[in-house]
Amino acid sequence: MKKVIETIKVHKIFGEGEIAVHALNDVSIQINEGEFTALVGPSGSGKTTLLNMIGGLDTPNSGNIILNDQDIAELNKSEMTNFRQKNIGFVFQAYNLIPVLSAYENAEFIMLLQDIPTEERKERVYKLLKEVGLEGKEDNKPGELSGGQQQRVAVVRALAAKPAYILADEPTANLDSTSTKDLLDLMARLNQEENMTFVFSTHDQRVIDRAKRVIYLDDGKIVNDEQR
Amino acid sequence: MRFTFIMLAWRNIWRNRKRAFLTISSIAASLFFVLFLRQMQFWTYDFNIKNTVSGSVGYLQITDSSYVDEKIIDNTLTSDQIDLNKIKEIEGVSGVYTKFQSGALVSTGLKSRFAAVNGINPLTDNKLLKLDRKLKKGTLLSPDDKAILITERMADYYKVSVGDTLVLMGQGYHGYTAAALYPIKGLLSFSVGDFSNMVFMPIKEAQYMHVAENRFTHVLIDLENSNDLPEVEKQIQKELKDPLLKLRTWMEVLPGLKQGLELDANSGLIISAILYMIVGFGIFGTIVMLYNERKFEFGVLSAIGTGRSSLIFITMTELFLLSSIGVLFGNLVAMPFLYYLNNNPIELGGEAAKAIIDQGFEPYLGTGMFLDVFLANSLAVLVIAAIASTYIIFKLIKINPIESMKQ
Structure with missing residues (x-):
């Protein structure tokens, strides 16, 4: 199976001297295509820092991060932005859709950045919105959608550009139990049917229960890596 | 995108x-x-x-080059030095007027004071200089009048009015004495200071008084649109064959303004x-x-x-x-x-x-x-x-x- 994420002895320190915090300490992981992985740990354990690293949003003080066969240390800021656009899909805790764009326009935004032709964009976005149960809601602005619906639009936005993997930072934190279940069902289906790789950072036991692999972090170290 | x-x-x-x-x-x-x-x-x-500018100085003005430094009657122009018809035909020119301006001592009784003498063509200048609007008493000039218009301020100074006579005394062409008695035909009111001490008379009479028949101090050129000034200036310059002639814009004539x-x-x-x-x-x-x-x-x-x-x-x-x-x-x-x-x-x-x-x-x-x-x-x-x-x-x-x- 193809490796999509690899971290090798990654070390991240915030601050200097006596107030230095070792957010990640020699973290080495491999995540393969098609995995459904949860990063779990208490606050301050380093899971968000690790998610930022594998999302190409931050760089380590030492160690290597190889994402979809690319060592990100070799990329400058602009190349990194471009790399994220083409390879990584993000789903955020607070959905973070653009409030003035409709569900359809939000979903197609990354494809627009990639200069994908209009017809192809249209076809893919309508198909995905239908798959996630948002048929008929294409023209609704985020403010006209429920939290669960907004998060599904965010998933479609992440998926539409066909990334190598999707990172979801506490995706269910703002959702009620029904919306959480619907979202997890959707992600699990996409993982099974389209072999899409998902990595979550979460506290939510419902997400942990559905994960096929759970990586436990504490004090910036991996304390357990459980395959299910 | x-x-x-x-x-x-x-x-x-x-x-x-x-x-x-x-x-x-x-x-x-x-x-x-x-x-x-x-x-x-x-x-x-x-x-x-x-x-x-319009009617008195002109957006453009042609004079003898010597007149620029020394504004005396001896430095005036004659009509055969310039082809006025050609200048009139230039695009953007709204009018071409010959002018005769000098200065004279104006007196009556024991009072005398220097004033500018403006020889005008009543047929065009009454309108151009808005004299009809500025006339406060009496009537405007006609081309053959042997009379003058003065300002209200001058009338106050000399304690005169329409029908009274003033003596004008100045220097004519080639040293002749320019002196004459003129009845006042009208009183004008100018709000702007520079015009408050001015005598107007028909150009023919001004030339006659200065023994300078067919001579004029300058040619004044008015424009339809002030934005055309640079282009019209170029065109007129081409028409001026006499090297003694000097073409100036109003900005050169009135640097103070x-x-x-x-x-x-x-x-x-x-x-x-x-x-x-x-x-x-x-x-x-x-x-x-x-x-x-x-x-x-x-x-x-x-x-x-x-x-x-x-x-x-x-x-x-x-x-x-x-x-x-x-x-x-x-x-x-x-x-x-x-x-x-x-x-x-x-x-x-x-x-x-x-x-x-x-x-x-x-x-x-x-x-x-x-x-x-x-x-x-x-x-x-x-x-x-x-x-x-x-x-x-x-x-x-x-x-x-x-x-x-x-x-």
């Missing part, structure tokens, strides 16, 4: 309607005042240049600059608020792969559209007022009028409809907006998605 970005920028403007309204209003209001001020200034200049206008224009620029600063700070405030409100969103957009150039394009387009709406409203609101005052200038009275007259201007309040004033000031606001926008460009160039997404 660009279309979507422009659409996004347009929708972003209306995310905070109150702020958009306030920004648009502040731009529009400042531009309104700047336009009003500048259009009034330039109208005043144009109006005063027209009044001062030009300097006065420039000085006034500079004071207007200072007021405009203050208003522009208000515009600049208004836009800058909007930009700072806009960035802080959307810092998180910019972080998200950057995280999902929106390049900095795209973020800058979206934001700059938004600010450009916002400023353009302000500029458009400023122009639209100003235009009816400017148009009305352009067609109906207000004649001032009282102290305000006196103050304006003391500065050498006519006491009228009007506004222009000069296209270049609209364009230059609108562009200035957009440039100020662009300069103020460098703040957000700088912020977006340095954007760090993680820092921006921290709440």
Whole structure:
């Protein structure tokens, strides 16, 4: 199976001297295509820092991060932005859709950045919105959608550009139990049917229960890596 | 993609309607005042240049080159030196007039004072110099009159009125004495100081008195549009074959008026600059608020792969559209007022009028409809907006998605 994420002895320190915090300490992981992985740990354990690293949003003080066969240390800021656009899909805790764009326009935004032709964009976005149960809601602005619906639009936005993997930072934190279940069902289906790789950072036991692999972090170290 | 970005920028403007309204209003209001001020200034200049120059000095003036330094009758021109018909045919020329101006001691009883003597062609100059409007008593001159018009101020000084006689004594051509007795045919009122000590008589009579028949001091050329001055000047220069002839613009003939206008224009620029600063700070405030409100969103957009150039394009387009709406409203609101005052200038009275007259201007309040004033000031606001926008460009160039997404 193809490796999509690899971290090798990654070390991240915030601050200097006596107030230095070792957010990640020699973290080495491999995540393969098609995995459904949860990063779990208490606050301050380093899971968000690790998610930022594998999302190409931050760089380590030492160690290597190889994402979809690319060592990100070799990329400058602009190349990194471009790399994220083409390879990584993000789903955020607070959905973070653009409030003035409709569900359809939000979903197609990354494809627009990639200069994908209009017809192809249209076809893919309508198909995905239908798959996630948002048929008929294409023209609704985020403010006209429920939290669960907004998060599904965010998933479609992440998926539409066909990334190598999707990172979801506490995706269910703002959702009620029904919306959480619907979202997890959707992600699990996409993982099974389209072999899409998902990595979550979460506290939510419902997400942990559905994960096929759970990586436990504490004090910036991996304390357990459980395959299910 | 660009279309979507422009659409996004347009929708972003209306995310905070109150702020958009306030920004648009502040731009529009400042531009309104700047336009009003500048259009009034330039109208005043144009109006005063027209009044001062047209008919007496001319937008362009041809003299003997020696007359420039020494304004004596011996340095006058004769009609065979210039082909006036050819000058009349030049595009943009509205009139060509020969003039005879000199000076003479004007006296009666024990009172005497120097005055400018203006030989006019009553058939054209009564209208051109607006003598019909300035006549306060008596009647205007006819071409064959052997009489004069004087100003009310002179009449007060000499204690004379219509029907009384004044003695004029000056120097004629080639040392002849120029002296004669002239009855006063009318009294004129000039608000502007330079004209308050002037005698008008038919040009034929002025030439006769100075023993200078068929001679004239200068040829005055009026224009249909003052903007044509440089081009008409070039064309006339080509027609002047006699090397002794000198062609000058009104700015060379009346450097004092030009300097006065420039000085006034500079004071207007200072007021405009203050208003522009208000515009600049208004836009800058909007930009700072806009960035802080959307810092998180910019972080998200950057995280999902929106390049900095795209973020800058979206934001700059938004600010450009916002400023353009302000500029458009400023122009639209100003235009009816400017148009009305352009067609109906207000004649001032009282102290305000006196103050304006003391500065050498006519006491009228009007506004222009000069296209270049609209364009230059609108562009200035957009440039100020662009300069103020460098703040957000700088912020977006340095954007760090993680820092921006921290709440």
